[in-house]
Amino acid sequence: MRILINTNILIPAILGHGVPFQSYIKAVSYPNNGVVCTQNIDELRRIFNRKFPKKIPAMERFLAMALAVIEVVQVPDERSEEENFIRDVNDKGIMRAAVAAKVDIILTGDKDFLESGINHPKIMTAAEFMAM
Numbered sequence: 353m354r355i356l357i358n359t360n361i362l363i364p365a366i367l368g369h370g371v372p373f374q375s376y377i378k379a380v381s382y383p384n385n386g387v388v389c390t391q392n393i394d395e396l397r398r399i400f401n402r403k404f405p406k407k408i409p410a411m412e413r414f415l416a417m418a419l420a421v422i423e424v425v426q427v428p429d430e431r432s433e434e435e436n437f438i439r440d441v442n443d444k445g446i447m448r449a450a451v452a453a454k455v456d457i458i459l460t461g462d463k464d465f466l467e468s469g470i471n472h473p474k475i476m477t478a479a480e481f482m483a484m
Contacts, residue, residue, distance in 0.1 A: 355379040356387045356450045357422070358460035359395040361478060366396075366414045367407070372461070375478035379459055386422040389449035393424070425453040440464040457481065 357365075357379050365376035380386035393415070400411045432451040435444040443464050450458050450473050458465055458475045465475045476484075 353383070353456040354385045354387055354423075354454065355457045355459050355481075356389065356446070356453065356455040356473070357392070358446065358458060358462060358465070359392045359399065360461045361459050362388070362392065362396055363399060366411050367404075371482060372478045375459055375481045378482065379457075380418070380421050386418075387425055387450075387453055387455055388422055389425050389427050389446055389453070391427050391445045391449065423453070425449050428452045434468075434470050437468040437470050438464055439468075 357376060361372045361376055361379075364370065364372035367373075376386075378384065396411065396415075400408050404411070427445040427449045430448075430452075431444075432448045434451050435447040438444050438447050440462075443462065447458075447465070447470075455473045458473050459478065459481055460466065460475060461477055466477065468475065
């Protein structure tokens with residue numbers, strides 16, 4: 353399966369925390385293929401600069417290793433029908449990238465995704481993903 357890993361899963365994965373970290377490992381391990389979009393990487397750097405400035409070296413090391421096994425996709429300019437169901441305008445690009453990359457699952461803790469009602473790609477929390 354192709355799994356887009358949203359920023360709010362990447363952050364605890366970098367910090368090594370619990371179920372989100374475990375779900376990241378599962379998402380990037382065979383037979384799965386982990387995917388992130390350029391917007392996820394930009395958000396990650398922005399959040400670490402604001403909230404975790406002392407952890408920036410750890411984040412950069414994580415990215416250096418992760419980007420060797422994760423596919424990075426661009427956010428396309430062309431809008432997708434699915435993004436109309438995402439409330440947060442800042443998340444629409446991530447949905448657009450997920451649709452264009454033909455991912456099967458968006459792995460996230462973001463309520464704007466989880467409450468969107470979108471069936472494909474399937475939107476799952478870390479716990480739901482680990483239970484499957």
